Amino acid sequence: MGDVYLERMLSNANMNRAYVSAIFSLLESITLGSAPISTVFTNTFGCRRMTIIGSILGSIGFFLSRWYFSVYYYYLTIGIIGGIGCGLIYLPAIVSVGYYFEEKRSFAMGIAFCGSGLGTVAFPFVMPWLIDKFFLNDYKNGLLFESALILTCVLYGFTMIPLPIEPSEQRRLRLKARSEMTRQIINQKSNINTQNNQTNESMNQYDSLPFLMTSANNVPNEQRRLPEDRRHTTIPFQNTSCIDGNANNQNDRVWESRPYLSSPHRYSLVNRLTLYNSTLIIAGVAAIFAPYSGSHILPHLIYATFFGFFTGGYVGLTSIITVDLVGIDKLSNGMGIILLFQGVATAIGTPAAGAMRDAFEAHARPFLWPYFLFGSLVALSGAILFALPILRRRDQNQQAFYEPPLNTNDLSH
Template sequence: MGKGKKSNEMPKPPDGGWGWFVVLGSFLLHVFADGIVYSFGVFYVEFLDYFGGGKGETSWVGSLVPGVTLGVGPIASALTNRYGCRKVTIIGALIASSGFILSLFAPNIYYLYFSFGILSGLGFGLMYLPAIVSVGYYFEKKRSFAMGLAVCGSGIGTFIFAPLSELLVHEYGWKGAALIEAGIVLNCILCGALFRPLVAKVNKEEKDFEHEPDEKEALMKLSESNGTKDIPDVQLTPALDTPIINKNLNMLQSEHPTHFAKSDGALHKMDPSLALPSRNSSHTFQRQTSTHSHQPSSIHPGPMYRKDIFYSGSLLNIPQYKSNPDLYVTSVTSLPDVVPEQEDWALFRCLNLSPEMRDAIRQMLDFSLLKDVVFLLFVVSNFFTSIGFNMPYIFLPDRAEEAGIGKQEAAFLVSVIGIANTIGRVVFGWMADRPGVNRLMLYNTALVICGVGTAISPLNDSYAYLVCYAAVFGAFIGVYVGLTSVVLVDLLGLDKLTNSFGLLLMFQGVATLIGPPIAGWLYDGTGSYNISFHVAGTVVAVSGAMLYVIPWVQRCVGKPNHDEEIEIGENKPV
């Protein structure tokens, strides 16, 4: 078997069919999960009154949920690669719902760190990654459109759940609201059930071949029983296509007490005791062996073996896909090389992880990529963006109430962020797919505008002004989620997407975890949210501005522009 080939072929995405039900499941999951997570600002106000803690320590509850959700990305990817999107999503829904239910018994705010924050965050993390991966696994040509539909559920869910959470808290208190939302999270089980595993179509000959005995092992057993050690290395090929060879082979087998097999284009004579029964004289079989490609234990490799599984843009923007789709598919679905057991991570040997889980974690946590100056710059930028990303979702309702705005109107500000975010993702996604658009510049500029808007938002506390700010923030922050994978491919190439995306999730998780508490502590120290919004806005604006130097850095280090050329070659170790 040659390089780049494998016996366990990945299923071909249907670009439709059941895939649209997968999109529906992903869309609804984003509605439920993201809607509840991003409407935490309503619960934040209630937690402040109920537990009487400071804004800094209370905000840890809200930051733990998205922080853990992002931080467990490598773990979720490993489980998804081993057990599939459906099972992991269902387990995640059960864990997240359990976290909400356990929060009902919280005696203090610190208990909520574990139940509402860590446990629910873990559950949402196990749902979030399969919701993205499942859509990418079912679509190629229509992936950009399908992924756009799926992630729109995030903004729509925020629009729905912010006022809904406020209504539930008003009617039933925060405990009653948490219990009801725990039931809503359980609906994600039905969403996960729609993530039906995609299997490859197997023709009749391949199906029959799977049930044939292993000829080489049988030969070895026969040789041991006959005391024969030197067995010719026979390669049995599927279907000898030459009629003359078939005829001669049949004649030789019937007239002579010897067995003939084809090897390297020639017929080799073997001892009669080594002859094996044949299903059909015109059909022999090839024992596929390779020390180059990794063979997962499952018949169909996991979704994380697709190198473009996190790519949310249109594949038509990739030159290799446009020029030669078959070559592109062969490249992105090639299985990784086997890593010798003695060179594997000690943690893998201790936990006895399956090959699929080891491969997924190894790909997403290859820290050698941090040596790349361009990627390191992008990581720092993402870290700064994540510090200010969740702050308006958590603190804007409380800030509005302090300005004398009613609770329902204050909660509606989060809804404005949600609907504007939906529109922003669609618009920026469409712009990024247009020919001639520099996606990096689009990404940078949107972040700068979002950061400046946040920094100047304390200039006025009127409701109309806050609605305008919420709309600007929601629309332009949509680029952060929607175009991250697209920009990564432009900067690093498709071959490094999984690795770079996995590392980004970790850094985003840490930054998301510490961002809201920093803003809360600034309030506790100053008695106002003004400094918190100034700092958060400045950090986000800097995160966008610092990426303007990337083209210059690429020229200095002689790095190619992967937006124009994406490297496709032989399998590389992960």
């Protein structure tokens, strides 16, 4: 976005490049840094609602920026309001793909992240052409067009049908179960007051009632097999067991599908993690050599191809590795923490790189040290992650050592 609007905004502002470029740095930083807030709301209200709310909020931010020009005003409208809105869209868009796909999750995530790459390639060419041809060479009309594009995400939000695996849906089921339990208890008390004989008879039979549960709807199966005069007594106990048992059953299914190192699926995790770490290291090394591209276009194209290809690899694998490590039920929480640190790094790294570039402006390669530092940190992060399987195996061994053995004789009594 900075490639499209930076020069045009500079021509209208009486400030240097650092102040104006901070608009777009703030937008990206808040988009990523607001991920923990987006996580809380997504877990509570679901991907669909938060995508719709984020689309409306982000659209309002860009819409307001059309009618008044000030760099500080843009900090608020584009950077903060637009950033929070885009953050509420971004995280649900990632985690919803993980919820919808299980067997082909990696492939689905790759397709989803391709959209960002296509937009990054197309917009620097399309937007200037639209501004020059259709928007009277006024970038403010382009911001209005961006507002309309963001608003279209409302339509995509409506397509995110809630699934039972989503934390928001599990929370809704638990609340529904509690409500049903309370209502049935009230009905039971009324029946107890009017039918004492039937209640006393049923109280003697509590331990022998068969409760067959369905984890999705929280209702007893084959309840019709019970005598008519004892059916109402099954509901409170059924709902009491269902409140926690349904959530535990849901978590058990997810737990069994997690590819821990001790499971038969451990090699899939190791292979994906190795690929993820390798893409980080290669992208970092490519960034280190970027300042040596010179003035010819071909070396820059080679660098951009290498860096873009391997950067896309680890970006697409981030959510997949997160599912492998924490499970699908904690995907939104894990991605929220990861995006928060990315947002902090963006907020710090962008001005730091600019300051280093200004400090070494007199040198033949002023970007040498910023690229060297950036590339070295990226490669180092990939190398550090190779220790992750060892740490996970140690934690599992410690957990197995301290976990007390299950005494089946105690349970039988």
